[in-house]
Amino acid sequence: MRNILIVARKEIQEGLRNRWVLATTLLLAALALSLTFLGSAPTGNVGVRALDVVIVSLSSLTIFLLPLIALLISHDAIVGEMERGTMLLLLSYPVARWQVLIGKFVGHLSILAFATLLGYGAAAGALMATGVTIDLESWIAFASMIASSVLLGSIFLAVGYLVSSLVRERGTAGGIAIGIWLVFVLIYDMALLGLLVVDQGQTISGGVLNGLLLFNPTDAYRLFNLTGFANISSFSGMAGVAQNATLTSPTLLTALFVWVVIPLSLATFAFSRREL
Amino acid sequence: MTGTLEVRRVSKRFSKVDAVREVSFSLPEGETVALVGHNGAGKTTLMKLMLGLIRPTSGSITVLGDDPAAGEFRARRQLGYLPENVSFNGALTGQETLAFYARLKRQSMRAVPPLLDRVGLTHAANRRVGTYSKGMRQRLGLAQALLGEPRVLLLDEPTTGLDPALRQSFYEIIEELRSHGATVLLSSHALTELEERASRVVIMNRGIKVADGTLDELRRIAQLPTRLRLKFSAPGIPDIPKWLRPIGDLRQVDRNMVEVNVAPEQKIDVLRQAVGLGSPIDDLDVIPPSLDELYAHFLLTQETAR
Incomplete structure (x- = not known):
């Protein structure tokens, strides 16, 4: 345990030093703030449900941005240290390989959580500063949006580690990471949509569709945030989906957790078998 | 142990x-x-x-x-x-x-x-x-x-x-x-x-x-020869083998200097001859085998053994 914390601490220290933390926080805050004020313009609704509108726009932002940031941080974590030669020295110390990996995960996750909390929190803070009243339900939805955003980030951290512990070169890891981002964030949904249009509801049942949605963590995240709370689903235009949704919030959350655990275990396994 | x-x-x-x-x-x-x-x-x-x-x-x-x-x-x-x-x-x-x-x-x-x-x-x-x-x-x-x-x-x-x-x-x-x-x-x-x-x-x-x-x-183990470098003032080089007994490996460096390689067990004998009475030798240097030569020797013996 102590080894994990020592490694995590070093990752955070490095993140602070090379400005990763600062850059991520500023980026998220800037985008969140602009979405908060610009995003309410088209709906023309800066009323009681202002925070709900923010949740809708921020969760869309999260789907694009957090996987990208997470992959950027993580794809280099193993193969980069191996290439630079720092891994050889680290592993000669009394520390197990899984402790190194989990330590890095904890460190990177802290950076991501800090940036998300501060960046998105800035949006809520700005909203409060303008004198908008926000009820408890919105706060809960906002808090769960932040928490699930961090969870989504941690999924892509884990996926990035898996890539990083499998490939031989940093460049390869970078390419694969971009590919993964494209697939999960853009291509998967388009392909799914195309498939549904072509299929016309003939063969693909609701069960299969649910399975396909759970198979992409960004979809599971989207459903969790946009259909989980009644007010938000009405804003996001997902009310119809929400009524027919057979995927409940606990199912979606479980799927997201599974998406963290499996790549992380595979990464640990691949890393521990790797020869230096 | x-x-x-x-x-x-x-x-x-x-x-x-x-x-x-x-x-x-x-x-x-x-x-x-x-x-x-x-x-x-x-x-x-x-x-x-x-x-x-x-x-x-x-x-x-x-x-x-x-x-x-x-x-x-x-x-x-x-x-x-x-x-x-x-x-x-x-x-x-x-x-x-x-x-x-x-x-x-x-x-x-x-x-x-x-x-x-x-x-x-x-x-x-x-x-x-x-x-x-x-x-x-x-x-x-x-x-x-x-x-x-x-x-x-x-x-x-x-x-x-x-x-x-x-x-x-x-x-x-x-x-x-x-x-x-x-x-x-x-x-x-x-x-x-x-x-x-x-x-x-x-x-x-x-x-x-x-x-x-x-x-x-x-x-x-290596038995590497020691190098002796001998200097003469008078042109006496043709007489060297006579002074130093038969030595196989003799190399002329310049007009009044030769180099000889001597096996470890011959070294003292050869030196005695070289500095003995009547020797035409003015000066001499003893160059023991260097670490590099030693290293090269072991690499070479292993290579040829294979």
Whole structure:
């Protein structure tokens, strides 16, 4: 345990030093703030449900941005240290390989959580500063949006580690990471949509569709945030989906957790078998 | 005999290359041993095997009584390692880097400043490692290897990139640790690098151990000839073989100088002749076989034996 914390601490220290933390926080805050004020313009609704509108726009932002940031941080974590030669020295110390990996995960996750909390929190803070009243339900939805955003980030951290512990070169890891981002964030949904249009509801049942949605963590995240709370689903235009949704919030959350655990275990396994 | 570090008939095969073949040796406490060989001779592979970073294809290794690849940390806490071309994350300062490694070895943070001082990095302790020169990084590498008074030190090409003054102080630190009972294994690609600091030398070539012993023992085994350089004022060169008895290997350097190679057991006889009464020789130099020649000899005998 102590080894994990020592490694995590070093990752955070490095993140602070090379400005990763600062850059991520500023980026998220800037985008969140602009979405908060610009995003309410088209709906023309800066009323009681202002925070709900923010949740809708921020969760869309999260789907694009957090996987990208997470992959950027993580794809280099193993193969980069191996290439630079720092891994050889680290592993000669009394520390197990899984402790190194989990330590890095904890460190990177802290950076991501800090940036998300501060960046998105800035949006809520700005909203409060303008004198908008926000009820408890919105706060809960906002808090769960932040928490699930961090969870989504941690999924892509884990996926990035898996890539990083499998490939031989940093460049390869970078390419694969971009590919993964494209697939999960853009291509998967388009392909799914195309498939549904072509299929016309003939063969693909609701069960299969649910399975396909759970198979992409960004979809599971989207459903969790946009259909989980009644007010938000009405804003996001997902009310119809929400009524027919057979995927409940606990199912979606479980799927997201599974998406963290499996790549992380595979990464640990691949890393521990790797020869230096 | 059981040493702090035992290597028994160890082989390591990477997909196509036999990196180490049937190597055995034992290193006792308080000895500095040099592992010498060309690049690719298997030195780094042997060190990685001793660290448990890779597992032997066959054979076994014991470090301080443990199998290093078993995942036990007891031995690793008492082990210092300096990899070839050591590198650190450039974002942290020297002090932060050393503190990180000290924590992993469960050392007190109070150990950090004296170590930095010992390797002469106090003035740069709060600078980012990214700004360090090669020699400074090497010194930081040495500092981390010295954390926690290790009982076994594995140093992979430790003196490359160090200037002569630093090399001197480096060997002083090594000598001090050795006198406290540490086992030190240094690798090097040339014997001359070691400046006769190692009490014992293990020569490796293409994964095979070709020689193992003290430098004197190796010299004795090798039976390398000593070179004598003889000078004359008078042109007496044609008479030389007469003075020095029949010697096969005679080479004329210039008009009044010749070089002869003499086997160790003939050396004294030849010298007596050369300085005896009536000898035409004005001056002579005795050049013992150099470490490089010794090293080349062992590599050559192994190559031809195969």
